[in-house]
Every structure is written in structure tokens, then in C-alpha cells.
Amino acid sequence: METPQKKVLVPIAFGSEGIEVVTLVNVFSKGGALVTVASVEQDLQIECSSRVKLVADTFISECESQIFDLLVLPGGMPGSERLRDCKVLRKITEAHAKEGRLCGAVGEAPSVVLETWGLLKGCQVTCHPSFMDQLSSAVAVDSSIQVDGMVTTSQGPALTLDFALSIAERLFGKKMLDEVLLRSMVPRGWNKCEVAKEEYNVDDWSLQYIPQVLVPIANGSDEMEIVVVVDVLRRAKVNVLVASVEDSLEIVAARGTKILADQLIKDAILSNYDLIHLPGGWYGAQKLGSSEQLIALLREHAESKVYGAICASAVMLDTKGLLKGKKATTHPHYSSKLSDQSSVNVRVVIDGKVITSNGPGSAMEYAVSIVEKLLGMEKANHISETMGFSYP
Numbered sequence: 001m002e003t004p005q006k007k008v009l010v011p012i013a014f015g016s017e018g019i020e021v022v023t024l025v026n027v028f029s030k031g032g033a034l035v036t037v038a039s040v041e042q043d044l045q046i047e048c049s050s051r052v053k054l055v056a057d058t059f060i061s062e063c064e065s066q067i068f069d070l071l072v073l074p075g076g077m078p079g080s081e082r083l084r085d086c087k088v089l090r091k092i093t094e095a096h097a098k099e100g101r102l103c104g105a106v107g108e109a110p111s112v113v114l115e116t117w118g119l120l121k122g123c124q125v126t127c128h129p130s131f132m133d134q135l136s137s138a139v140a141v142d143s144s145i146q147v148d149g150m151v152t153t154s155q156g157p158a159l160t161l162d163f164a165l166s167i168a169e170r171l172f173g174k175k176m177l178d179e180v181l182l183r184s185m186v187p188r189g190w191n192k193c194e195v196a197k198e199e200y201n202v203d204d205w206s207l208q209y210i211p212q213v214l215v216p217i218a219n220g221s222d223e224m225e226i227v228v229v230v231d232v233l234r235r236a237k238v239n240v241l242v243a244s245v246e247d248s249l250e251i252v253a254a255r256g257t258k259i260l261a262d263q264l265i266k267d268a269i270l271s272n273y274d275l276i277h278l279p280g281g282w283y284g285a286q287k288l289g290s291s292e293q294l295i296a297l298l299r300e301h302a303e304s305k306v307y308g309a310i311c312a313s314a315v316m317l318d319t320k321g322l323l324k325g326k327k328a329t330t331h332p333h334y335s336s337k338l339s340d341q342s343s344v345n346v347r348v349v350i351d352g353k354v355i356t357s358n359g360p361g362s363a364m365e366y367a368v369s370i371v372e373k374l375l376g377m378e379k380a381n382h383i384s385e386t387m388g389f390s391y392p
Helices: 018-030 079-084 085-098 109-115 130-135 158-172 174-185 223-234 282-287 292-301 313-320 332-337 359-373 377-387
Strands: 008-011 033-037 045-047 054-056 069-074 101-106 145-148 150-154 195-200 211-215 237-245 250-252 258-260 275-278 307-308 346-351 354-357
Touching: 008 018, 008 211, 008 346, 018 033, 018 054, 018 223, 033 313, 045 195, 045 292, 069 085, 069 109, 069 158, 085 101, 085 359, 101 109, 101 158, 130 195, 145 158, 150 158, 158 174, 158 377, 174 359, 195 359, 211 223, 211 313, 223 237, 223 258, 223 359, 223 377, 275 313, 282 313, 292 346, 307 313, 313 332, 313 354, 346 359, 354 359, 359 377
Parallel strands: 008 033, 008 069, 069 101, 101 150, 195 346, 211 237, 211 275, 275 307, 307 354
Antiparallel strands: 045 054, 054 258, 145 150, 250 258, 346 354
């Protein structure tokens, strides 16, 4: 007998933490769940933290009569406060908890939302360190991930992947976790033989002005490899432009997340950039590679400036001759497609002015490495600390 498809609800609001939203969607969708991203606002278009623009699937009011196997709340401010103040979401969450279904919350959400609603009494809970003192009825625990019964909590953006994988094991089972999710997400530590980072032909990327970065996206691009990088760079005060190579600003990412670009590629190519980042996702990478305007820009850019790619986009660059003579890495699933496979067991590879990374689980390492190269180790450490990320 076929197992019914799991249903997951991810409510979002203006100011929700974008990294947390797309990581949750990515993991649970890859596990086979039907994930609904529901807006608690009067608009489906939501500007998350770091000005990342997402489009929800539906309004929270449309979810009131549905039953979900998992309800998980992203953090972020003022997003968590706006979730807390939504009466419909509170009603859904209280009924969900009463029925003993899986519930999760990240960052500020455990204290700002669940604690305020009285749903954490006596539970061992963690949350963003700055909000720990607001866990008045819960037992505050300073841990990266905390499980108590049906409730799982975590501290912030950098821990969301491990948080989601922890819940995924309970939702889908250990076989799905080991055979599909870990291999797909490539989180830190999943492969004990891999190397964290290697750099060859060391080059100085530092600039005396605010860096300008272009992030082209397409239908099928990996949402984590878009949003994590954009978010981290914007936290570092880098100017980032997200450009769609499609006919519209809105793209549908690899796991179904709808993302709004800032411009179309035809307009974006009129400006100059210090770095171009290409997110992966096999179909998205192929779409990026089929954009004549983007490839022309990349060829000109590659003569003297920095560019990078994650996952399948590294393979795309290789096929276009843009990794010639460069060491690179890509997702283990695609490693045999690279011309030079000598560094495919490395999570992040820098060779001169080219940086590559192996998948969604290394997107933050990749992004912080860019911050270090452009703006220095002090800035990289500061950004890491604000996200709860251990770097290097």
C-alpha cells in the first residue's frame, strides 16, 4: 500500500528569514512532501530578510480547514512578530499542537510566537540566543537543535539545514534521510572523506569600494543556492542584483519556491559587476547556459574578474570553456561530468578568480568564503557569528 504524501505548512510574513524559508522548502520537498508556503499578509509577494523577495503559494486563510503532518515556523524579525499577530495562524497552530502533530520553529519564532501563544509550557526549547530570556514558561536550552516530544526548535539561519534534516528523519524515516536527503543536500560532515576548502593560485580579490554582484536565476535554479548567497552577501553590505534569464521576473526554483528577481537579464547586463554568482539546480543551470546574453557577459567578465558557481552550474561553466585550466568542484552526482575531477571531494574550491562549491549544503561556506576574499576575515567572522555559523 502506497504511503500518503506528507503535507507541510510553512507560514511566512514580511521580514521572515529567507534562508530559513527556502531551506525548509528545499528539504521537505526533496523528501517528497507537499509543501505549502502560506502568507499571513494581504499580499502573496513577501519581502524577506535581506530584501529577498518570495511569492507564497496561498494565503494562510486557505489553510484553515487543512490537516498538515508538519507545521514549521521560520524566524526573522519583524517576521516572527507578524506571524505571532496572525489570529488564523494561531488557531491553526493550536489545533495542530492539540492533535499531537509535528511542529518546528527556528530563530526568533520559538520565543516570539510559540512561547507567546503558550505552546511551550515545560518543554525543553532553544531559540536565537538574543531571545532566550523570553522563554519564560519553557526550559531554555543553549543547543543548536532541541527536540522535546513533537516540538523541534533551533537557533538560526546557519543551523536550519540540520534542523530540517532532523525533522525530516521523523517525518520520512531514516532511509529517506540517508539515501536521498543527505546525498542531495550535502550538509557538513555527511561525507567523512571530503575536504572543507582548498585554494589554488591565490589571487587578491579585495576592493576599495562596495562590491557589485550579479546573481542570474532561472526556472529550476536551486533556491538555497540563490537565497543563501544573496542573503549572506547583503548582510556584508555588498550590492547584489538578482536577474532573471526568463521572460518574467518571477521564477519557480528547483523545489517549487517562487522567487522574484530585481531585473531581467537584458537590463542587468547594462551594468558592471565585480563578481557573478551562478546558482545550481540541473535544469536551472541549463537555462542559464542557454542565455546568450549571460554567456556573453560571463566570457567578457572572466577575462579579469571574479565569478563562481555551485553544483550543476560548475558543470555548465566547464562545458562553455569557462573552467579551462581551473580546479573546481560540483555536486557528487555530477562530478564525473567535470573535465578536471581532482578536487571534486572538496566542498569549496577557489582557483585564482574562480570559486565553486558542491551543493546547497555548502552554499553558506561558499558565500562566507566570498565575503572573506572581498572584504577580509574580520567581516567574514562577524557575518558568520550573526548567523550562528562556524567559520572557517
